[in-house]
Amino acid sequence: MTILVTGGAGYIGSHTIIELIVAGHNVVVVDNLCNSSKISLERVERITSTQIPFFQADIRDKKALSDILDMYSIDACIHFAGLKAVGESTAYPYEYYDNNIIGTLNLISVLRKHNIKNIIFSSSATVYGEPATIPITEECPKGKCTNPYGWTKWMIEQMLMDLHTADPTFNIVILRYFNPIGAHQSGLIGENPNGVPNNLMPYITQVAVGKREYLHIFGNNYDTPDGTGVRDYIHVVDLARGHVKALEAINRNCGVAIYNLGTGKGYSVLEIVKAFESVNGMKIPYVIDPRRPGDIATCYSDPQKAQRELGWKADNGIEEMCRDSWNWQRRNPNGYEQ
Ligand code: NAD
Numbered sequence: 454m455t456i457l458v459t460g461g462a463g464y465i466g467s468h469t470i471i472e473l474i475v476a477g478h479n480v481v482v483v484d485n486l487c488n489s490s491k492i493s494l495e496r497v498e499r500i501t502s503t504q505i506p507f508f509q510a511d512i513r514d515k516k517a518l519s520d521i522l523d524m525y526s527i528d529a530c531i532h533f534a535g536l537k538a539v540g541e542s543t544a545y546p547y548e549y550y551d552n553n554i555i556g557t558l559n560l561i562s563v564l565r566k567h568n569i570k571n572i573i574f575s576s577s578a579t580v581y582g583e584p585a586t587i588p589i590t591e592e593c594p595k596g597k598c599t600n601p602y603g604w605t606k607w608m609i610e611q612m613l614m615d616l617h618t619a620d621p622t623f624n625i626v627i628l629r630y631f632n633p634i635g636a637h638q639s640g641l642i643g644e645n646p647n648g649v650p651n652n653l654m655p656y657i658t659q660v661a662v663g664k665r666e667y668l669h670i671f672g673n674n675y676d677t678p679d680g681t682g683v684r685d686y687i688h689v690v691d692l693a694r695g696h697v698k699a700l701e702a703i704n705r706n707c708g709v710a711i712y713n714l715g716t717g718k719g720y721s722v723l724e725i726v727k728a729f730e731s732v733n734g735m736k737i738p739y740v741i742d743p744r745r746p747g748d749i750a751t752c753y754s755d756p757q758k759a760q761r762e763l764g765w766k767a768d769n770g771i772e773e774m775c776r777d778s779w780n781w782q783r784r785n786p787n788g789y790e791q
C-alpha cells in the first residue's frame with residue numbers, strides 16, 4: 454500500500470516509517486517540522502536504504518495537501534501530525550485546538566475529496582481521564598481530560614467516529630498509545646524534545662548525559678506500591694509495528710476499531726529509575742518534588758484486544774526500553790542538532 458504519513462518526521466512517525474518500509478509499503482510524508490527535524494528522515498533513509506518522498510507542509514494548508522495527493526495514489530493515511538505538550542496546551546489552548554482540530558478537519562476534507570477513506574489516528578490513553586478500571590480496556594468509558602491537548606484527542610476520536618457513522622465506507626483505526634519510550638536499535642533516531650523534557654524517560658536520559666543535574670520525581674505519596682506514579686511504558690518500535698498491523702485491519706474493512714497499544718505492565722517512576730541504572734550501569738540522582746497537577750496514580754492497559762484482533766503484542770521489555778533510550782541519547786547528546 455502507499456501510505457500518507459502526517460507528522461512523519463516526529464518521534465513515533467519516524468519509527469513507524471521504518472516498519473512500514475520493512476513490511477513492503479510505500480510512504481509519502483507531510484510534516485511542517487514545527488517539532489521535528491528533517492534529519493530524522495535522512496536517518497530513516499539511511500536505515501532503510503530507501504528514498505522517502507517528503508513535503509514540508511502544514512496540514513492546515515488545504516491547497517498544499519491537495520497538490521500532494523494529486524501526485525500519488527494513496528491507499529491510507531496514518532495521522533500523527535499534532536502538538537503534544539500537555540503543559541503548553543494549557544497555556545496556549547487556541548493554538549492546540551487550531552493545530553490539532555482544524556488541522557485534522559482540513560486533512561479529512563482533502564482525503565475525502567481524493568476518495569481516501571482509510572485513516573489511522575494517533576490517540577492517547579489520556580482520553581480515559583481518571584480511568585474507571587485498571588487495567589484499562591477499550592470498553593472503559595472515556596473520561597474528563599485535564600488539559601486542552603487531551604481534549605483535542607478526545608474530540609478528534611469523536612469526529613472520526615461520526616464520520617464513519619455518516620459514511621460507513623470510511624475505515625478508521627483509533628490507536629490509544631500508553632507511554633512510548635525507547636528508540637530504534639541503530640541509535641540513529643529517537644525522541645528529541647525541545648527544551649526541558651516534560652516526559653520521564655527523556656528527562657532521565659538528559660540527567661544521564663549530564664545535561665541536567667538530577668531527576669525531579671513528581672510525588673511519592675500516591676496510592677501505589679512505592680508511592681510514585683505507575684505507567685505502561687511501551688517501546689516505540691513495538692508501537693510502530695502496531696501501525697503496520699492496524700493497516701491489515703483496514704484491509705479487512707474494519708469499520709471503526711479502537712485499540713490500546715501498551716504492554717499491560719505498569720512500572721513506577723522509581724522502578725524505571727532502578728531499571729535504567731542497572732541496565733546502563735550508572736546512577737541517576739533524583740529529588741522528590743510535589744505532585745504534578747493533572748497526574749494520576751496508576752495507568753496501564755489491558756492490551757488483549759490488539760493481540761486478539763490484530764495479532765499484535767509488544768515484544769520488548771523494560772530493559773530494552775532503557776537500553777535503547779540511552780543508546781540514542783549517548784550517541785546524540787544534542788538530539789538532531791549537530
Ligand atoms: P512529535 O512532536 O515528535 O511528532 C509530531 C509531528 O507532527 C512533528 O514532526 C511535528 O512537526 C508535526 N506537526 C505538528 N503539527 C503539524 C501540522 N499542523 N502540520 C504538519 N505537521 C505537523 O510527537 P510524537 O511523540 O511522534 O507523537 C505523534 C502523535 O502521537 C501525536 O499526535 C501525539 O499527540 C500522539 N501521541 C504521542 C504520545 C507520546 O508520548 N509521544 C502519546 C500519545 C499520543
Ligand code: UD1
Binds near residue numbers: 672681683684
Ligand atoms: C503525559 C501526559 C499525557 C501524554 C503523555 C505522552 C500529563 C498529565 N499526561 O503522560 O497526556 O499523552 O505524557 O506525551 O502530562 N514524572 C516524574 N518526573 C518527570 C517526568 C515525569 O516524576 O520529570 C512522572 C510523572 O509524574 C508520571 C510518570 O513519571 O508518574 C510518567 O510521566 P510522563 O512521562 O510525563 O507521562 P504521563 O504523565 O503518563
